[in-house]
Amino acid sequence: MIKIVIVGAGFAGVSAALALEKKYKNKKNVEIVLLDKHNYHIFTPDLFEVACSEEELASASQVKQSISVLIAEIIKGRKIKFLQGEMAKVDAEQKLVTAGRLVIRYDYLVLSVGKQIDSIETPGAETHALAYSSLSDALRIRNQIEFEVQAHKSDVFKKNIRIAIIGGGCRGVALAGELSKVLNIIAWKNLYPREKIEIEIIESSHRLLSELSEPVSEAVLDRLAGLGVKTRFLAQITKIDPGMVELKDGEKIAHDAIIWAAGSRNKIPAFSRGVMVNNKDQIITNEYLQVRGLDSRGARYFDHVFAAGSLAACPQNCQVSPSSLWRQAQDQGEYLAYAISRMMLNRRPAPFQPKNFKATLTVGGKWAIKENSLFEPGLGPYLIRLMSKFLYFSDVLGFWKAMRLILFQGKIFSRND
Ligand SMILES: Cc1cc2nc3c(=O)[nH]c(=O)nc-3n(C[C@H](O)[C@H](O)[C@H](O)COP(=O)(O)OP(=O)(O)OC[C@H]3O[C@@H](n4cnc5c(N)ncnc54)[C@H](O)[C@@H]3O)c2cc1C
Incomplete structure (x- = not known):
């Protein structure tokens, strides 16, 4: 029995599993195992919708359901075995993966665990700022924002409530845009002057x-x-204290809520021997997405271990866009299904050729912008983004379930605007 183990059911992992299943659904001697620490697959680009939802308009479980899909739903009727567990270690020499009490043997291993925050280097950021990279982070932000406005409700002077978003990248910008919309509702509900929430x-x-x-x-x-x-701009943060951001030039700025949407050190899966990692905490791979490892024979590529998605850094010619896009992760996952199937036949696959995906960013309500697009920023790129999301969910869940999910999202998300 040939066992292909995929760790991480994000965009890369799910795409790899589904593409492999299509190839091997009728083969009894191939087993596909998908391992994730959660029992759901999440559409991370929509996390800002969770962080910016209003508790009376959408419950925590409704917002969670609107951006995530149970892995059991995805694998239903498919020849994929799902195991829930958090991978702790890879032994590339014995070909074993450990996750808690589970020890899983593999013949081919796909690592697609994405980026998981390990630490934030700025002093005080981990304790006094709200991280923004996972579903639980987004729910925490939603609670904190609502709490801040409620806590100041009875303030007779109606002081300015200040929310800082650290980092003006895609995450920070999308969050800020949507937050400005939902705050109209939160301010109105709490009879707080909207212009006093910054x-x-x-x-x-x-x-x-x-x-x-x-x-x-x-x-x-x-x-x-x-x-x-x-x-x-040009504001280097040196320290975060409770409710206070300190800049390099010594300026201290008071804020009621501080959200960290900037850089962090990310977790690298532990290997029994080392793996080569770049300065962005990504595992270095070759053009077949094989992991560059260090074993008893020195640096070499592990033939049976692959990395995909935002965990992976493939060679220069693979880097089409400096940002990590979900479409790139999906593309890499699909490539690996092809590459592994060639390798199983002892044939060399063609090197990975990334497609030139462009970022599409939503900034408040139904306004989006797409790089190099013929469409003016606004509703056009928003609808294109919606369509690519629908096509993705159609692949993963089938047409009707994808349609139901998109309609449900429409109902929940438009309540924020
Ligand atoms: C807040 C936010 C907003 C974003 N917005 C956009 C956007 O607008 N457009 C865009 O293109 N991209 C966006 N991205 C980036 C996009 O989400 C990533 O490029 C994409 O998710 C990478 O896919 P992946 O498969 O590598 O990892 P992920 O999708 O992150 O999946 C990783 C999976 O691995 C699992 N996992 C992690 N560690 C372990 C472990 N030890 N054991 C078992 N399972 C584990 C996780 O539970 C998860 O299911 C955003 C990211 C964030 C965080």
């Missing part, structure tokens, strides 16, 4: 979205200004 993006470089083009950055800056979001 959102400020604090960015260390001279512009927003430094990974995207200047025209996109400028259009987004205009959009945010129109939504009343403030921006502060």
Whole structure:
């Protein structure tokens, strides 16, 4: 029995599992195992919708259901075995993966655990700022924002409530845009003057979205200004104290809520011997997405271990976009199904050739912008994003379930606007 183990049921992992299942559904001697620490697959690009939902308009479980799908739903009727557990270690020499009490043997291993925050280097950030990268982070932000406004409700002077978003990249910008919308509702519900709730993006470089083009950055800056979001550039944060952000020039800025949407150190899966990692905490791979490891014979590529998605750094010629996009992760997962199937026949696969995906970013309500698009920013790119999401869920769940999910999202998400 040939066992293909995929660790991480995100975009790369699910796409790899589904593409492999299509190839081997009628083969009795191939087993596909998908391992994840959660029992759901999450559409991370929509996390801002969770963070910016209002508790009376959408319950925590409704918002969770709107952006996640149970893995049991995905594998229903498919020849994929799901195991829930958090991978602790890979032994590439014995070909074993450990997750708690589970020890899983593999013949081919796909590592697609994405980026998981290990630590944030800025002093005080981990304790006094709200991280923003997972579903639980988004739910925590939602609670904190609502709490801040409720806590100041009875303040006779109605002081300014200040929310800082650290990092003007895709995550920070999408969050700020949607937050400005939902705060209209939260302020109205709590009889708090909306103009007294401020959102400020604090960015260390001279512009927003430094990974995207200047025209996109400028259009987004205009959009945010129109939504009343403030921006502060060239602001290097040296320390975060409770309710206080300290800048390199010594300036201290008081905030009621501080959200960390900037860089972090990410967890690298532990190997019995080392693996080569770049300065962005990604595992270095070759053009077949095989992991570059260090074993008793020195540095070499592990033939049977692959990395895909935002965990993986493939060679220069694979890097089409500096930002990590979900479509790239999906593309890499699908490639691996092809590459592994070739290797199983002792044939060399063609090297991975990434497609040139462009980022699409939603900034408040139904306004989106797509890099190099013929469409003006606004509803057009928003609908394109919606369509690509629908096509993705159609692949994963089938047409009707995808349609139901998108309609449900429409109902829940539009309550924030
Ligand atoms: C807040 C936020 C907003 C984003 N917005 C956008 C956007 O608008 N557009 C865009 O293109 N991209 C966006 N991204 C990036 C996008 O989400 C990633 O590029 C994509 O998720 C990468 O896919 P992946 O398969 O590598 O990892 P993920 O989708 O992150 O999946 C990783 C999976 O591994 C599992 N896992 C982790 N560790 C373990 C372990 N030890 N054991 C078992 N399972 C484990 C996790 O539970 C998860 O299911 C955003 C990311 C974030 C965090």
